[in-house]
Amino acid sequence: MLEFRESARSRRDAGATETIEALELRGTRVITFITGWTEGEMYARKAAVVTLVLLLAAVVKAKSVPIGIVSSCKVAAIHGTYLVPGTTIFSGDTIDVGAQGSAWIALQGGGQVQVLENSTVLLTKSPDSIQVTVDRGQALTDSKGVVIHSVSPQVSWFQVGAKADQNKHKDPDCEVSKHSRRNRPCRDDID
Amino acid sequence: MGWLNHAVLVCLAISVSLCAYLAFAQAAADRHSRQQTPEGIRRAIWWEPWNPDHYAQLARALERPLKAGDLPEVVRLYEKAVQLSPHNAEYWDRLGQAYEWAGRVEAAQDAHERAALLFPASPTMNWTIGNFYLREGKTEPALHAFKRAILGDPEMRRPAFDLAWRATGDGELIVHEMIPAQADICFEYLNYLLDAERLDEGTKVWDQIIDTGLHFEPRQAFPYLDALILYRRIDQLTAAWSALKEKNPSMFRDGTSHSNLITNGDFESEILNGGLDWRINQEPGAVISIDNLTFRDGIHSLQIRFEGNQNLSDALIFQYVPVTPNTSYRFEGYLRAQGITTDSGPRFQIRDAGDPAELFLQTDDVVGNSSWVQRQVDFKSGPSTRLLELRVARPPSAKFDNRIAGTVWVDQVVMTAIESAASTHLARSMTHEAEAREIVGGSPSRK
Secondary structure, eight states: OOOEEEEEEEEEETTEEEEEEEEEETTEEEEEEEEEEOHHHHHHHHHHHHHHHHHHHHHHHGGGOEEEEEEEEEEEEETTEEOOTTOEEETTEEEEEEEEEEEEEEETTSOEEEEOSSEEEEEEEOSSOEEEEEEESEEEEOOTTEEEEESSTTOEEEEOOTTSOTGGGOOGGGOOOTTOOOSSSSGGGOO | OHHHHHHHHHHHHHHHHHHHHHHHHHHHHHHHHTTOSHHHHHHHHHHOTTOHHHHHHHHHHHHTTBOGGGHHHHHHHHHHHHHHOTTOHHHHHHHHHHHHHTTOHHHHHHHHHHHHHHSTTOHHHHHHHHHHHHHTTOHHHHHHHHHHHHHHOGGGHHHHHHHHHHHHOOHHHHHHHTOOSOHHHHHHHHHHHHHTTOHHHHHHHHHHHHHTTOOOOGGGGHHHHHHHHHTTOHHHHHHHHHHHHHHOGGGOOOOSOTTOOSTTTTOOSOOOSSTTSOEEOOOTTEEEEEESSSOSSTTOEEEEEEESSOOOOSEEEEEEEEOOTTOEEEEEEEEEEEEEOSSOOOEEEEEESSOTTTOEEEOOOOOEEEEEEEEEEEEEOOTTOOEEEEEEEOOOOOSSSOOOEEEEEEEEEEEEEOOSHHHHHHHHHSOTTTOOEESSSOOOOOO
16 A cells, blocks of 8 residues: 655754655655745645645545445456455446346445446446446446446446335345355355 | 153143144245245244344345345344354354444444454455455455465455455565465466566566475466566576476476577477477377387487378477577477378478567478488577577478378477587678578578
8 A cells, every 4th residue: 555654854044944844655755845934834834745645645545445345246257357245346446247147236335236247337436426337238226326327328227216126136146045055156155 | 640641741742832833933934034035034034033044034135235224124133143143153244244334343343353253264254354354444454364265265366366456556565465375376376467467576476486485386387487478578587497497307307418498309308388398289180299119319209190181381399499689509400200291391490489570490391201310400599589489390281282191200409509619600601680591401491
């Protein structure tokens, strides 16, 4: 994980304060400020530097912001690696579902997204919603906090309500009971 | 004693009734739970309220899909399940997930850790708690949990590698914290990195495999060597091959001299079909094998038997040979033919592996019947040639009767850098464009 570190040292000279402030990334100085100012200005400047550090850290960390968990899946892959239930989905991840497959993603903060067979979707987090970009195929959601849009007119998507027919898209292989255990499409079957 | 008999009979009747009720209740509960609908499972709970499976099953049914209004009930159901079966790791695991969805992070962590404590070797428990730690920003505990998951279930390896990279992007951290010192896992991780085109990270893993002295089969290293060939990292390729030979001296019993650049040129060792050893290009119409009855040196040779049903047009067997640019080399090899038909027989070909236009030459072929004949060619590598492809090939025939039959043997294949004064003179006489000249029975050929 990238971590920015603030370093600062001061030197008093003839009543003025010269402060060297820097942002360090893994020990390497990436931004340096050298200025002379009064003590009040120095504190204001320091606050600005801290804010900048936090903003930069947030930008760097935004690459791996978790947005949900795979609750069940079949014939699905993430960045070319087969998907297993329980996998954390980060903002920017792309999910591919093959023929006769499906993937349910439980989103942090509630709601779910279902990716249907022969579909590819990109999931990203924006400040006020989760964006599901359907590259091909279909995606469904019952959550108001999810915005589904397509990049191609050939693809389709549905923003279904709470009364949507759940059984219609239910993945029979992932419905696990002590009487119906399949080989390993679900987290229940990993052990 | 009449009262005693009466009491026994009453107890017996009560026991039989209780057993009958329990059997009936279990049958009814099973029948309802098999419906796999929330209503059915609720009826199962009514019949068997002491069975934790029904609570967990109902919670799972409500989870797919999980509606916000159902979340408190899901939590309550899993809490009931762990209350009835406090040693069931799966219920604790599910409860942890439900707590997390409900925003109760500390309770979620407690539940996940309880699950991991109850079933510490479970790949599922470790996978779940590892993912939980990742979402909470606790990277190192997450990687440790993934390490336990991949040790327990090989199917979890690729997902764990990929997840760790997506979450951290830190190859050094992943190797240090997550990859156990097991050759098969290290190579699977190496192959994952190669598939993800992270060759530099792969090289670090390879170096670690070598440095830690893990035991492995040479074939496990071939994907890495192929990647080095693909990306033309010849120095790394040569170093990796040398390390491989050092670790497996019994597999590389080369009878020829150390200056010979050809691996297994006398065919006395098993053909590894990868790395810098021979690679067999299996084509219909030709059967390639090691012959221990016909040989020129040692006790083996390579035999290629043509079945007479194909006009073959590609290399039958080949190997990559690292070389130095602008350097003179001498190639020698022996061929023997028996009943080789058509006007185009097998021959040796040498070409630049990256750009055949840079260097391509071939010896004369052998047709009909012949005893062992030497084929020799001196050549100079091009200014950018780092890797050669030595092939035993049969170019297609343009005749009507073009389906090759018969048998050819190959033995004593040697390639050395020319260092003698005579050779230097020979090299000087060649043009800088890697002009090839065949000394015995051959014709220079350039593309």
